[in-house]
Amino acid sequence: MSRLIAVSNRVAAPKAGKSAGGLAVGVLSALHEQGGVWFGWSGRTTESEPGDTKSSRSGDIEFVTIDLNTADFDGYYNGFSNDSLWPLLHFMVGYFTFRRSQYAAYTRVNEFFARRLVDVLQPDDLIWVHDYHLFQLGLSLRQSGIKQPIGFFLHVPFPNFDVLRVLPCYPQILRGLAAYDVVGFQTERDLSSFQDCMVQPEIGGAVHDDGTIEVFGRRFRADVFPIGIDVAECQRVAVENSRHKQVERLTGSLGGRKLIIGVDRLDYSKGLELRFRGFETLLESYPSERGEVVYLQIAPPTRTGVRTYDRIRQGLETAAGNINGRFAEMDWMPIRYLNRGYSRELLMAILREARIGLVTPIRDGMNLVAKEYVASQNPKDPGMPVLSTLCGAAKELKEAVLVNPYDRQGVADGLQQALAMPLNERRARHAAMLSILEKNDIHAWSRRFVEALRSA
Ligand code: ADP
Numbered sequence: 001m002s003r004l005i006a007v008s009n010r011v012a013a014p015k016a017g018k019s020a021g022g023l024a025v026g027v028l029s030a031l032h033e034q035g036g037v038w039f040g041w042s043g044r045t046t047e048s049e050p051g052d053t054k055s056s057r058s059g060d061i062e063f064v065t066i067d068l069n070t071a072d073f074d075g076y077y078n079g080f081s082n083d084s085l086w087p088l089l090h091f092m093v094g095y096f097t098f099r100r101s102q103y104a105a106y107t108r109v110n111e112f113f114a115r116r117l118v119d120v121l122q123p124d125d126l127i128w129v130h131d132y133h134l135f136q137l138g139l140s141l142r143q144s145g146i147k148q149p150i151g152f153f154l155h156v157p158f159p160n161f162d163v164l165r166v167l168p169c170y171p172q173i174l175r176g177l178a179a180y181d182v183v184g185f186q187t188e189r190d191l192s193s194f195q196d197c198m199v200q201p202e203i204g205g206a207v208h209d210d211g212t213i214e215v216f217g218r219r220f221r222a223d224v225f226p227i228g229i230d231v232a233e234c235q236r237v238a239v240e241n242s243r244h245k246q247v248e249r250l251t252g253s254l255g256g257r258k259l260i261i262g263v264d265r266l267d268y269s270k271g272l273e274l275r276f277r278g279f280e281t282l283l284e285s286y287p288s289e290r291g292e293v294v295y296l297q298i299a300p301p302t303r304t305g306v307r308t309y310d311r312i313r314q315g316l317e318t319a320a321g322n323i324n325g326r327f328a329e330m331d332w333m334p335i336r337y338l339n340r341g342y343s344r345e346l347l348m349a350i351l352r353e354a355r356i357g358l359v360t361p362i363r364d365g366m367n368l369v370a371k372e373y374v375a376s377q378n379p380k381d382p383g384m385p386v387l388s389t390l391c392g393a394a395k396e397l398k399e400a401v402l403v404n405p406y407d408r409q410g411v412a413d414g415l416q417q418a419l420a421m422p423l424n425e426r427r428a429r430h431a432a433m434l435s436i437l438e439k440n441d442i443h444a445w446s447r448r449f450v451e452a453l454r455s456a
Pocket of ligand 1: 263300343368370
């Protein structure tokens with residue numbers, strides 16, 4: 001069987017006690033099925049020209065990593081990927097900045113990935129590239145003469161044309177994507193935005209009846225592949241760790257109160273301050289909930305040092321302080337805000353204890369925490385997700401309580417509805433959501449994508 005070569009910005013070789021994010025779990029699942037190589041950045045930068053690739057092996061999977069030049073990395077990752085692409089792809093034009101020098105560094109890094117990858121490739125390998133850091137890798141590989149199938153999966157949303165064209169180099173991004181054979185998105189909406197961008201007069205592409213897109217002298221398939229989770233693993237981990245000392249400390253400290261949980265990276269797309277305000281509105285509008293609920297928000301810092309992120313952290317600390325100052329009693333603190341990460345084992349067990357999973361990003365490609373929350377529940381007495389309509393997961397988890405994250409009163413009403421929901425209704429909704437998660441799990445996702453790539 002041909003090897004699968006997965007490529008992403010970072011390679012996350014599994015380490016004991018370290019949790020893997022959504023992308024890592026997906027890539028590892030695909031590689032476990034058929035063996036192969038995971039290729040990407042090592043996490044190290046060097047002032048001089050980066051040296052050769054380094055390789056290590058774990059079972060059937062080979063991890064091949066490259067170092068990057070320090071200045072190029074800054075422009076490619078902190079600059080173009082995080083300050084140009086990330087906000088645009090999340091429809092947050094107000095956070096968008098653009099510098100030609102950063103885009104030039106992004107292009108250089110994509111070309112450098114291609115040069116190093118070519119040395120690793122064998123003629124019948126299938127190549128699967130992940131996420132927005134590497135939009136142009138496929139084109140660089142084609143320019144190096146690589147002919148075999150190359151797929152691309154976008155883990156985040158794809159914006160509509162009016163947002164995309166804010167980016168001065170948007171035609172180059174679209175040209176880069178057209179170099180792949182299969183381009184995958186999380187939802188139908190992302191796909192239709194992408195198709196619409198390709199058929200704009202200035203791009204001149206066409207969408208054929210079989211769903212393929214013809215543009216820039218190539219014809220390729222674009223389709224929807226909603227990413228899932230490993231449902232069985234999630235359930236097992238949640239149950240196995242339910243007697244963890246920290247879980248018992250948490251449940252003991254609740255004194256019978258209902259737990260509302262949020263678990264997110266500290267990122268503006270997660271809508272955390274609005275979420276705090278939605279919870280505040282619950283306490284204002286439904287006084288009977290005062291003293292009866294505790295909202296625990298876990299949000300470890302990411303990309304620290306970037307000023308925007310420092311501002312979010314300060315905003316959240318202020319909001320939590322205000323709300324606690326306003327409503328706390330001698331024996332009750334409404335919000336517990338923890339600015340740190342926890343092990344996957346502990347997180348899944350804590351999700352299981354929560355009566356409500358509060359997942360209200362203002363934009364998210366999928367949101368795996370929403371799925372993990374549902375999977376971790378006790379089916380006999382499940383909690384309810386209160387879920388943003390603006391994340392990909394809302395397309396599958398239709399039985400969740402759906403809210404618009406910008407609407408404070410709507411979030412408060414949704415919380416109240418979920419808190420008051422009778423057991424038989426929670427069970428029925430949970431069973432419906434769980435069956436969708438099982439059908440579209442992480443293994444089904446990677447298998448479907450690899451099959452599409454194989455038949456490309
Ligand atoms: P994103 O990819 O934007 O961070 P997702 O919800 O899709 O958002 O995926 C996040 C992944 O990282 C999930 O698998 C989640 O369990 C994990 N995660 C999120 N927050 C934490 C945390 N505080 N500690 C450890 N893992 C976390």
